[in-house]
Amino acid sequence: MKPLEQLVRKNIWSLAPYSSARDEYSGKEAHVFLDANENPYNAPYNRYPDPLQRELKAMLEKVKGVPSDMIFLGNGSDEAIDLAYRVFCEPGRDNVVAIEPTYGMYKVCADINDVEYRRVLLDEHFGFEADRLLAACDEHTKLIWICSPNNPTGNSLSREEMLKVVERFQGIVIVDEAYIDFASQMSMRQELAKHENLIILQTMSKAWGSAAIRLGMAFASQEIVAIYNKVKYPYNVNLLTQQQAIEMLKDPFEVDKMVKVLLGERTLLMQAFKELPSCEEVYPTDANFFLARMTDAQKIYNYLVDLGIIVRNRTKVQLCKNCLRITIGTRTENQELLAALRQYE
Numbered sequence: 001m002k003p004l005e006q007l008v009r010k011n012i013w014s015l016a017p018y019s020s021a022r023d024e025y026s027g028k029e030a031h032v033f034l035d036a037n038e039n040p041y042n043a044p045y046n047r048y049p050d051p052l053q054r055e056l057k058a059m060l061e062k063v064k065g066v067p068s069d070m071i072f073l074g075n076g077s078d079e080a081i082d083l084a085y086r087v088f089c090e091p092g093r094d095n096v097v098a099i100e101p102t103y104g105m106y107k108v109c110a111d112i113n114d115v116e117y118r119r120v121l122l123d124e125h126f127g128f129e130a131d132r133l134l135a136a137c138d139e140h141t142k143l144i145w146i147c148s149p150n151n152p153t154g155n156s157l158s159r160e161e162m163l164k165v166v167e168r169f170q171g172i173v174i175v176d177e178a179y180i181d182f183a184s185q186m187s188m189r190q191e192l193a194k195h196e197n198l199i200i201l202q203t204m205s206k207a208w209g210s211a212a213i214r215l216g217m218a219f220a221s222q223e224i225v226a227i228y229n230k231v232k233y234p235y236n237v238n239l240l241t242q243q244q245a246i247e248m249l250k251d252p253f254e255v256d257k258m259v260k261v262l263l264g265e266r267t268l269l270m271q272a273f274k275e276l277p278s279c280e281e282v283y284p285t286d287a288n289f290f291l292a293r294m295t296d297a298q299k300i301y302n303y304l305v306d307l308g309i310i311v312r313n314r315t316k317v318q319l320c321k322n323c324l325r326i327t328i329g330t331r332t333e334n335q336e337l338l339a340a341l342r343q344y345e
């Protein structure tokens with residue numbers, strides 16, 4: 001890895017962050033707060049939330065086994081994705097490399113930040129080779145995006161190949177683990193200690209059943225987390241979100257229970273799809289969704305919409321011609337989908 005100073009944009013490296021009232025005061029017990037121009041009434045919503053979400057991070061430290069100062073929290077993973085560009089990529093000059101197909105936000109954020117986005121197509125089994133990703137890089141490549149389990153394909157990528165990328169690439173490698181709680185593969189979190197150029201993204205939006213609160217996590221070196229913290233909006237994670245996340249984290253076994261149920265439902269639904277005349281292939285998955293190649297994805301998608309059932313049509317995505325992406329729902333929802341597809345033509 002190149003020295004961090006060479007990877008971070010110059011203006012960000014030398015940035016003096018905004019110092020909020022709550023940043024300056026910390027430590028000793030206090031009971032009179034006249035420092036932040038808040039209204040003294042309407043507690044607890046009158047007070048600015050903790051800009052560094054310390055209580056929440058202390059709980060995440062236990063659940064995830066990552067030290068607090070290696071955790072960045074954002075308004076969804078989307079904030080951590082955008083920050084990667086704003087911290088590392090000089091607009092109009094630097095570029096990033098990503099697997100294709102994958103999550104659409106990496107490309108949208110590249111466009112917003114005026115950063116060239118280079119795609120490296122997966123193979124027909126949706127796998128990838130480290131060497132092909134590395135071959136797409138040049139001296140202006142700052143980031144490599146990997147998503148595992150990958151969206152929309154559903155499969156986990158080879159850990160060995162991912163580690164090869166992390167070890168050989170001179171820049172930053174971001175592994176998006178939004179679906180890791182559903183996966184049979186282990187998280188890459190344990191690799192953080194060995195690899196200073198690794199950033200791992202996770203979220204409360206999927207297995208944790210909390211998409212509405214918008215809480216995304218980035219696990220990385222203390223140095224990278226410190227830079228993210230100085231670039232983010234001071235109060236990027238609001239009080240309601242912090243409180244609700246803390247509630248969820250009090251009982252992490254609830255999540256395991258939901259995941260178990262969903263994995264059971266996934267097996268049933270995938271089996272049933274294989275029997276459908278309108279389904280040509282069901283692809284292996286490690287997530288709470290699967291990709292199914294249909295006889296005519298657009299027609300079937302429209303047919304389902306007319307019945308009030310929405311799936312994701314991925315037919316226009318490279319390697320996903322005629323594919324629908326099906327999220328696992330409740331038993332009732334899954335059965336309604338199947339009943340509709342059995343009636344199709």
Ligand SMILES: *Cc1c(COP(=O)(O)O)cnc(C)c1O
Nearest residue numbers: 076077078103151178203205216
């Ligand atoms: C759903 C998803 C996310 C989650 O984004 P949030 O902003 O945290 O809701 C991140 N990455 C991938 C690949 C996803 O599919």
